[in-house]
Structure formats: C-alpha cells, structure tokens
Amino acid sequence: xxxxxxxxxxxxxxxxxxxxxxxxxxxxxxxxxxxxxxxxxxxxxxxxxxxxxxxxxxxxxxxxxxxxxxxxxxxxxxxxxxxxxxxxxxxxxxxxxxxxxxxxxxxxxxxxxxxxxxxxxxxxxxxxxxxxxxxxxxxxxxxxxxxxxxxxxxxxxxxxxxxxxxxxxxxxxxxxxxxxxxxxxxxxxxxxxxxxxxxxxxxxxxxxxxxxxxxxxxxxxxxxxxxxxxxxxxxxxxxxxxxxxxxxxxx
Amino acid sequence: xxxxxxxxxxxxxxxxxxxxxxxxxxxxxxxxxxxxxxxxxxxxxxxxxxxxxxxxxxxxxxxxxxxxxxxxxxxxxxxxxxxxxxxxxxxxxxxxxxxxxxxxxxxxxxxxxxxxxxxxxxxxxxxxxxxxxxxxxxxxxxxxxxxxxxxxxxxxxxxxxxxxxxxxxxxxxxxxxxxxxxxxxxxxxxxxxxxxxxxxxxxxxxxxxxxxxxxxxxxxxxxxxxxxxxxxxxxxxxxxxxxxxxxxxxxxxxxxxxxxxxxxxxxxxxxxxxxxxxxxxxxxxxxxxxxxxxxxxxxxxxxxxxxxxxxxxxxxxxxxxxxxxxxxxxxxxxxxxxxxxxxxxxxxxxxxxxxxxxxxxxxxxxxxxxxxxxxxxxxxxxxxxxxxxxxxxxxxxxxxxxxxxxxxxxxxxxx
Ligand SMILES: Cc1cc2nc3c(=O)[nH]c(=O)nc-3n(C[C@H](O)[C@H](O)[C@H](O)COP(=O)(O)OP(=O)(O)OC[C@H]3O[C@@H](n4cnc5c(N)ncnc54)[C@H](O)[C@@H]3O)c2cc1C
Ligand SMILES: NC(=O)c1ccc[n+]([C@@H]2O[C@H](COP(=O)([O-])OP(=O)(O)OC[C@H]3O[C@@H](n4cnc5c(N)ncnc54)[C@H](OP(=O)(O)O)[C@@H]3O)[C@@H](O)[C@H]2O)c1
Numbered sequence: 013x014x015x016x017x018x019x020x021x022x023x024x025x026x027x028x029x030x031x032x033x034x035x036x037x038x039x040x041x042x043x044x045x046x047x048x049x050x051x052x053x054x055x056x057x058x059x060x061x062x063x064x065x066x067x068x069x070x071x072x073x074x075x076x077x078x079x080x081x082x083x084x085x086x087x088x089x090x091x092x093x094x095x096x097x098x099x100x101x102x103x104x105x106x107x108x109x110x111x112x113x114x115x116x117x118x119x120x121x122x123x124x125x126x127x128x129x130x131x132x133x134x135x136x137x138x139x140x141x142x143x144x145x146x147x148x149x150x151x152x153x154x155x156x157x158x159x160x161x162x163x164x165x166x167x168x169x170x171x172x173x174x175x176x177x178x179x180x181x182x183x184x185x186x187x188x189x190x191x192x193x194x195x196x197x198x199x200x201x202x203x204x205x206x207x208x209x210x211x212x213x214x215x216x217x218x219x220x221x222x223x224x225x226x227x228x229x230x231x232x233x234x235x236x237x238x239x240x241x242x243x244x245x246x247x248x249x250x251x252x253x254x255x256x257x258x259x260x261x262x263x
Numbered sequence: 264x265x266x267x268x269x270x271x272x273x274x275x276x277x278x279x280x281x282x283x284x285x286x287x288x289x290x291x292x293x294x295x296x297x298x299x300x301x302x303x304x305x306x307x308x309x310x311x312x313x314x315x316x317x318x319x320x321x322x323x324x325x326x327x328x329x330x331x332x333x334x335x336x337x338x339x340x341x342x343x344x345x346x347x348x349x350x351x352x353x354x355x356x357x358x359x360x361x362x363x364x365x366x367x368x369x370x371x372x373x374x375x376x377x378x379x380x381x382x383x384x385x386x387x388x389x390x391x392x393x394x395x396x397x398x399x400x401x402x403x404x405x406x407x408x409x410x411x412x413x414x415x416x417x418x419x420x421x422x423x424x425x426x427x428x429x430x431x432x433x434x435x436x437x438x439x440x441x442x443x444x445x446x447x448x449x450x451x452x453x454x455x456x457x458x459x460x461x462x463x464x465x466x467x468x469x470x471x472x473x474x475x476x477x478x479x480x481x482x483x484x485x486x487x488x489x490x491x492x493x494x495x496x497x498x499x500x501x502x503x504x505x506x507x508x509x510x511x512x513x514x515x516x517x518x519x520x521x522x523x524x525x526x527x528x529x530x531x532x533x534x535x536x537x538x539x540x541x542x543x544x545x546x547x548x549x550x551x552x553x554x555x556x557x558x559x560x561x562x563x564x565x566x567x568x569x570x571x572x573x574x575x576x577x578x579x580x581x582x583x584x585x586x587x588x589x590x591x592x593x594x595x596x597x598x599x600x601x602x603x604x605x606x607x608x609x610x611x612x613x614x615x616x617x618x619x620x621x622x623x624x625x626x627x628x629x630x631x632x633x634x635x636x637x638x639x640x641x642x643x644x645x646x647x648x649x650x651x652x653x654x655x656x657x658x659x660x661x662x663x664x665x666x667x668x669x670x671x672x673x674x675x676x677x678x
Binding site: 013014015016017019021043044046096097144145146147148 | 266267279280285286287548550609614615638639641642643671672674675
C-alpha cells in the first residue's frame with residue numbers, strides 16, 4: 013500500500029534483470045519500497061540483481077517468468093500478487109534483435125515480436141487484471157522512441173514498440189476511471205546491456221536518469237514520459253519530416 | 264465479500280487509511296445509531312457502535328453525565344473511539360476510552376456475535392480496544408459515563424514563554440485539574456522555542472455558575488457549524504501565514520487567568536465549529552504526526568520542535584499533552600509520557616524525510632506513533648513501538664485466520 017506521500021511499498025518487475033528496471037528498484041528501495049519481486053528467466057544476472065537489492069535492505073523474491081510463454085503468465089503473475097499487494101508493476105523485458113540478421117531469418121524477427129509485443133500484451137493484461145482486483149496500483153510499460161517512427165535501421169524492433177505503445181495507451185485510457193494508472197515510458201538511447209557495444213546515439217542517457225523520470229511519472233500519474241524529456245520535441249520534428257527527406261537520413 | 268476483505272468505518276475522523284479498504288468492502292456503521300439503553304441513575308449507556316459522541320454527550324448531559332473521554336472532535340463514533348482507544352485532555356486522570364467500556368458486542372470473522380467483557384475474554388477485549396477494526400465489527404458497547412454538575416468548564420489559561428516553563432506548569436497542574444493541554448507555537452525559535460498557551464479545566468459546579476445559568480446548568484446547545492468553502496488555494500497554510508496566526512494566537516491569550524467559564528464545544532471541540540475544516544489545506548491535503556515519549560525523554564520533544572522550527576515547517580495545530588498510566592489495549596497508543604501532535608500540509612518539500620528522521624528519535628527514546636493518525640510510518644518500526652504486537656497478531660490469527668477484516672493501514676503496516 014502506498015503511504016500519504018504516495019510512496020510505493022512494493023514492486024514487481026517483469027524482466028527482472030533489466031538495467032533500467034534495477035535502477036528504478038534501487039531508487040524505490042532507497043525510499044519506502046521493501047518488497048521487490050523479480051520475475052525473469054533464471055540467470056546469474058537475475059540472482060545478482062536480487063542480491064544487490066537485498067543488500068540495500070529489501071525483501072526480494074525471484075520467480076521464473078518467460079515472456080515467450082504467455083500461457084504461463086497468469087499463474088506466475090497472480091502468484092506474486094497472492095503474497096501481498098503490488099503497488100507498482102514494471103514491464104521491462106524486451107529484446108533489440110539484430111535487424112540485418114532478422115530480415116534474412118524471419119523466424120528471428122517473429123521472436124522479437126513475440127517477446128516485445130505478444131508477450132507484453134499478455135503480461136500487461138494479466139497484470140492489469142490483478143491490479144483491478146486489488147483496486148489500486150501503477151503499471152509501467154517500457155516502450156521506446158523507436159516506436160515513434162520506424163527507421164529502416166531497426167523497424168522490426170521499432171514496430172513492436174509502436175504496437176506496444178498504442179496498446180498500453182489504450183489500456184491506460186480504459187483503466188483511468190478505475191484508479192489504475194498506466195505509464196508509457198519512451199526512452200531514447202540508454203546505456204545498458206541492451207545497447208552495449210553500440211555507438212552512442214545523440215542525447216544518450218543512463219538507466220538511472222530514466223529511472224528518475226519514471227518515478228516522477230508515477231508520482232504525477234502521467235500517461236506518457238519521454239526520457240530525456242527533450243526527445244519529445246525532437247521526435248515530433250522527426251515524425252513530421254516528409255518521407256523523401258526521412259528516407260535520405262542516415263537513421 | 265470478495266478476497267479483499269472488509270473494514271468497519273465510523274465517521275472517518277481517523278487521519279490516514281485505517282478505515283479504508285482499497286478494492287474491498289467498507290462497512291459504514293453510522294446507521295447503527297441508537298442509544299439502546301441509558302440509565303440516568305448509574306450513567307451506564309448501551310449504545311450501538313455508530314452512535315456519535317455528539318449524540319451521547321447530548322443524551323447524557325440532560326441527566327448530568329458526560330463521556331469519560333473525548334477527543335478533539337465530537338464527530339467520532341463509539342466504535343471508532345474504542346477501535347482507536349482514543350484519549351482526551353484527561354488521560355492523566357481517567358485513561359483512554361477503552362477503560363470505560365464495560366462490555367462490547369462483536370461480530371467476528373466466523374459470523375458469530377460475541378459479548379465480550381474485560382473479565383470473560385480479556386484477550387479478545389484488549390485486542391479489540393485499540394485494534395483498529397481488525398478483530399471484527401463492534402456492534403454495540405456499554406460505556407460508563409462520568410457525572411458532571413454543569414455543562415460548563417471552569418478554565419485556567421496561562422501563557423508560557425518557552426518549553427521548560429510550559430512543561431513544568433503542566434506537570435504541576437496535572438494534580439489540580441482533570442483536563443490539561445498546551446497549544447505550542449511550532450515556529451518559535453531560540454529562547455522562544457516551545458512558547459505556549461496552557462489551558463486546564465474542570466467541570467464547573469453549580470455554585471461556580473453565574474446566577475442566570477443556575478436554572479439550567481446542564482444546557483448543551485452547540486451552534487450549527489459553519490462549513491468551510493472548497494476554495495482554499497493549495498499553499499494557503501505556509502510558513503508565513505502560520506507564523507502570523509501563531510503570533511496572533513499567542514498574543515491573544517491572557518498571561519494568566521482563572522475561573523473563565525467555557526462551553527464544552529469551546530473547550531473540547533473547537534474545530535467542530537468549522538465543518539470540513541480540512542479544506543483549508545487545499546486539495547493536496549494534510550497529515551497528522553503524533554508521538555509519545557516517556558517523561559524521562561522529554562528532551563525529544565525539544566529536539567523535535569527545534570527540528571520543525573529550524574526547518575520552518577508549519578504545523579497549524581501543535582498540541583502537547585501528558586499521558587498517565589499505559590492503556591491496556593494491545594495496540595493502544597497512550598503510555599506515560601509527553602505526547603506531541605502536529606499537522607502538516609503534505610505538499611511541504613522534504614516532509615517525508617524529515618518525519619522519517621523524527622521517527623528515529625521517537626523510536627530511540629522508546630516512544631511510539633499513534634496508529635489512528637499515522638499514514639506514513641515504516642512497518643519495520645512497529646514491533647519496537649508496540650511490544651504487544653505479537654500478541655495482537657496471534658489473537659487475530661485465531662479469530663480471523665483468513666484475514667477477512669482488512670484495511671489499507673493493515674496492509675501498509677502488515678498489522
Ligand atoms: C479534529 C480531530 C481531533 C482529534 N483529536 C483526537 C484526540 O484528541 N485524541 C484521540 O485519541 N484522537 C483524536 N482524533 C482521532 C479520532 O478520535 C480517531 O481517529 C477516532 O477513531 C475516529 O473515530 P471515527 O468514528 O471517525 O472512526 P473512523 O475514522 O471511521 O475509523 C477509525 C478506526 O476505527 C475502526 N472502527 C470504526 N468503527 C468500528 C466498529 N464499529 N467496529 C470496529 N472497528 C471500528 C475503523 O476500522 C478504523 O480502524 C481526532 C480527529 C480529528 C479529526
Ligand atoms: N536500452 C535502451 O536504449 C532502451 C531504449 C528504449 C527502450 N528500452 C526498453 O527498455 C526495456 C529495458 O531495457 P534495458 O535497457 O534495461 O535492457 P536489458 O538490461 O537488456 O533488459 C532487458 C531484459 O529483458 C529480459 N528478457 C528478454 N527476453 C525475455 C523473455 N523472453 N522473458 C523474460 N525476460 C526477457 C532480459 O532478460 P534475460 O537476462 O533473460 O535476457 C533483460 O533482463 C526494454 O523493454 C527495452 O526495449 C531500452
């Protein structure tokens with residue numbers, strides 16, 4: 013249950029080893045959050061994340077969750093709610109894919125779509141149903157600026173995020189009058205595992221900076237946050253560029 | 264009833280989330296508003312749980328009886344007064360509300376209705392007194408009222424220049440007056456730290472009344488409250504305005520005055536004159552912070568005031584009282600010592616951290632926070648503050664193994 017200062021006490025992360033999600037968890041545990049449930053594919057990274065948060069004083073549970081197995085989502089997510097209220101659900105799983113390879117091997121592209129879109133649709137619906145039963149809570153969905161306008165360099169990933177973004181906005185509108193808050197987060201280039209080894213894009217940011225924006229979005233109950241916020245006008249321009257110009261850009 | 268359980272709610276005058284149940288059921292008890300029996304000879308009242316203290320006072324006074332304990336508002340129910348084991352300005356003399364309850368009728372999770380007294384089922388009784396609605400729903404209670412000769416209070420007022428003088432005076436006056444309280448200027452600093460207006464009182468005897476009042480000494484006719492309009496800006500109560508108000512309030516009080524006759528409303532329930540008074544805080548709301556520390560830890564009161572005044576955090580009403588013997592409820596708040604209550608607008612930047620800091624001091628001094636007013640404490644502090652929490656939990660597990668009675672506060676604090 014959140015307190016009078018709106019500080020959440022519990023957090024469920026889907027995609028428990030995500031760098032962005034862990035940055036959020038660290039900040040929340042430093043405030044009032046005590047219970048953190050890390051749902052993800054069992055791995056040393058997931059256990060390390062749990063250890064890190066325990067050292068900070070949180071009670072951490074690790075549960076197995078695979079975005080590629082939507083038929084299991086209900087059971088896994090409901091189990092997390094079973095043990096106590098969840099104030100914030102953070103959906104952070106996602107894969108970037110390898111655009112050139114995935115164009116050649118369509119089944120690989122399908123996998124990206126299955127994790128980022130299909131798995132997310134399933135997990136978000138299961139989570140929001142649990143939040144509705146509980147009567148309160150926030151669902152944070154990690155979208156991406158890549159979904160704002162698909163670029164030829166990564167339109168597979170971009171399109172999955174575009175789909176997810178539209179889905180999550182609709183869900184947020186649907187739940188608004190039930191007091192369940194859905195926050196759509198659109199980060200730019202964030203230096204995390206996902207982007208390791210890639211050349212830094214302009215306006216690159218850090219997981220911790222994104223985490224700060226997410227927490228502010230939760231506190232203000234925003235529908236959408238851009239991170240960093242200056243991406244919003246930039247993307248607005250890019251979105252409206254005439255196609256002949258856009259095609260010629262080295263994006 | 265659904266998996267989210269139920270919680271009874273009285274008049275909703277607790278400050279945080281104890282009478283809320285997100286996603287679950289809240290039982291409005293205010294329909295249970297009959298005084299079933301009132302014995303004008305013995306002052307024993309059997310009332311349904313939703314009867315308000317306002318109602319009980321009106322009924323009792325006509326026969327020369329007053330409620331044994333009243334909080335700063337009459338707009339609370341008997342059920343709420345028991346569930347929070349409320350205290351008044353007379354705690355040093357008569358303890359908290361639960362002490363005056365002879366029996367209660369409780370609906371427990373298994374659907375049975377039990378008549379519980381402190382003799383027959385002491386554990387369930389003292390878990391329910393102060394139990395914040397979590398042992399079951401109180402349906403009715405038998406309360407012993409106290410005799411009074413009039414409906415007026417003979418009041419002594421003193422203005423004290425600093426905290427030490429205030430505390431000394433209060434300690435002295437406890438023996439003389441059943442009711443004592445101090446209003447503090449939370450923003451005064453330095454040598455003015457804790458300057459205060461101390462008021463004490465006792466019900467006036469008929470002889471103490473002026474001639475014209477002796478005809479009807481028990482008359483009780485509180486005026487209709489004025490309703491605060493819903494127009495106050497968010498930050499009306501800020502350091503500057505509270506400073507001005509405090510200065511005015513302090514200066515207005517007489518240096519020393521005795522024998523002033525005040526009505527019950529003026530003396531006990533000043534805020535009741537303004538319905539929806541909380542609106543002056545604007546839409547972002549307010550919260551209360553009330554703690555008690557043992558008498559030998561009085562210095563904590565000073566340190567807290569120093570911290571508040573140096574941070575310039577405006578508490579609109581800062582009230583200091585002395586508690587007598589520890590109340591018996593497992594989760595009852597009062598124990599011997601000083602209790603300080605403050606209220607803050609929640610928008611104040613950094614307030615959350617500041618209060619966390621104060622919690623540490625209270626905890627280190629073997630003090631505790633009041634559940635009826637808490638909306639933000641850390642659950643891990645609870646068992647140190649309430650040593651009988653384990654007994655409460657064990658009893659609750661017995662009478663309500665599935666956790667049918669459940670509130671947002673119980674979830675937040677893992678009660
Ligand atoms: C202006 C003001 C001044 C105050 N001054 C004081 C003071 O001086 N001293 C003090 O001690 N308190 C004080 N309070 C707090 C108040 O007295 C308590 O919070 C009291 O419990 C409120 O009663 P209520 O009927 O409004 O109960 P609610 O706020 O509705 O409920 C409070 C708790 O009681 C439980 N409850 C209510 N009815 C029942 C029932 N029938 N069966 C079981 N549980 C029940 C609820 O579940 C909840 O946990 C003050 C509050 C205000 C607003
Ligand atoms: N980094 C960026 O620049 C950036 C920008 C915009 C948006 N985002 C989005 O932000 C989110 C978090 O990304 P991040 O930067 O924190 O990257 P990250 O550290 O790589 O986190 C992504 C997480 O998703 C998990 N995951 C992948 N497939 C999964 C599956 N099938 N089931 C369960 N979990 C799975 C990964 O877990 P495993 O260890 O099991 O693989 C990994 O922990 C992602 O949705 C990403 O698309 C990132």
